[in-house]
Amino acid sequence: QSNMFEAERKIDAETLDGKRITVQLNAGLNSSDDADISEETDGIGLYRSEIAFMLTKTFPPEDLQYAWYCALLEKFKNDPVCIRTLDIGSDKCLPYLPINEINPALGWRGIRISLDEPHILHTQLRALVRAQAKYKNLEIMIPMVSSLDEVEKVKNEFAAVCAEVQSELKVEFTPPRFGMMIEVPSVVYMLDEYAPLVDFFSVGSNDLIQYLLAVDRSNPKVGRFYDFFHPSVVRCLKYLVDKSRDLDKPLSICGELAGMPLGAMMLLSLGYDRLSMNYSEIAKVKFIIRRVSAKELASLCDKAIKMSHADEIHALYENYAKEHG
Ligand code: PEP
Ligand code: MG
Numbered sequence: 001q002s003n004m005f006e007a008e009r010k011i012d013a014e015t016l017d018g019k020r021i022t023v024q025l026n027a028g029l030n031s032s033d034d035a036d037i038s039e040e041t042d043g044i045g046l047y048r049s050e051i052a053f054m055l056t057k058t059f060p061p062e063d064l065q066y067a068w069y070c071a072l073l074e075k076f077k078n079d080p081v082c083i084r085t086l087d088i089g090s091d092k093c094l095p096y097l098p099i100n101e102i103n104p105a106l107g108w109r110g111i112r113i114s115l116d117e118p119h120i121l122h123t124q125l126r127a128l129v130r131a132q133a134k135y136k137n138l139e140i141m142i143p144m145v146s147s148l149d150e151v152e153k154v155k156n157e158f159a160a161v162c163a164e165v166q167s168e169l170k171v172e173f174t175p176p177r178f179g180m181m182i183e184v185p186s187v188v189y190m191l192d193e194y195a196p197l198v199d200f201f202s203v204g205s206n207d208l209i210q211y212l213l214a215v216d217r218s219n220p221k222v223g224r225f226y227d228f229f230h231p232s233v234v235r236c237l238k239y240l241v242d243k244s245r246d247l248d249k250p251l252s253i254c255g256e257l258a259g260m261p262l263g264a265m266m267l268l269s270l271g272y273d274r275l276s277m278n279y280s281e282i283a284k285v286k287f288i289i290r291r292v293s294a295k296e297l298a299s300l301c302d303k304a305i306k307m308s309h310a311d312e313i314h315a316l317y318e319n320y321a322k323e324h325g
Pocket of ligand 1: 046048087183203204205206207208254255256
């Protein structure tokens with residue numbers, strides 16, 4: 001069966017009724033070093049920069065980071081590459097920045113750390129902006145935003161770094177597009193205020209579901225409560241698509257959900273058209289997209305958002321999947 005997916009690896013993802021879906025790569029770990037991997041994706045939707053930080057013995061200096069980012073931008077030079085600023089804390093730790101907390105998922109993590117340790121943010125932004133000046137296909141996004149002033153502060157720093165690099169290099173360049181992740185429920189209800197500050201939103205459904213349902217994403221004991229068909233999750237995801245469309249802000253999604261067959265189908269049905277996932281899921285999800293109808297899926301969405309039980313919603317999408325082979 002995997003051969004079946006293989007054959008269409010490099011073909012763009014378009015539904016039966018002609019809706020083009022952007023399928024991007026979540027990178028950061030090994031990122032299969034095949035030279036032609038860029039032909040299989042529409043760029044990188046999420047580069048988890050903390051993974052490279054986890055492999056060094058001390059904070060990576062600016063020039064080392066610059067070399068990492070340049071290599072990535074070079075490899076995907078015809079497509080956008082979205083690099084997320086350091087997202088440590090919670091389940092990801094750096095040996096040279098020990099964090100001991102009883103409740104790390106609700107603790108010091110993501111953009112909170114970058115703002116409390118300004119040298120981390122400054123160094124990373126400088127390396128990123130310098131790479132953009134050379135390659136022009138960079139996007140930056142920030143993780144774990146939970147309040148407006150965090151975005152305002154990062155944007156000020158970002159503007160200062162762009163000006164700094166500009167005056168050093170003495171060449172004009174377009175600053176990277178700047179986006180934020182939606183992974184904390186408090187953000188969902190303030191998109192009107194966030195929208196003017198960013199170029200795009202990206203839903204981090206792994207964390208969004210964890211915080212929406214109060215279920216630790218990495219605790220198997222409560223794994224059964226971590227359900228992306230939960231009506232609250234489905235309605236929240238639907239709200240995000242509708243709202244970002246009203247605000248005219250591009251919205252993508254980069255949680256694991258986007259790379260799961262039924263998850264991807266549900267997202268298409270809610271109206272998502274930009275999905276980012278691990279390399280191992282790309283061929284399969286593109287295969288599925290090419291065999292479903294966006295119109296039919298949209299009509300399932302009308303039913304799903306009225307359902308009150310996760311089981312019913314799950315069955316709705318599973319039946320559609322069965323009917324379409
Ligand atoms: C997410 O939370 O969905 C996400 C993509 O970020 P991470 O899994 O790295 O927390
Ligand atoms: Mg996350």
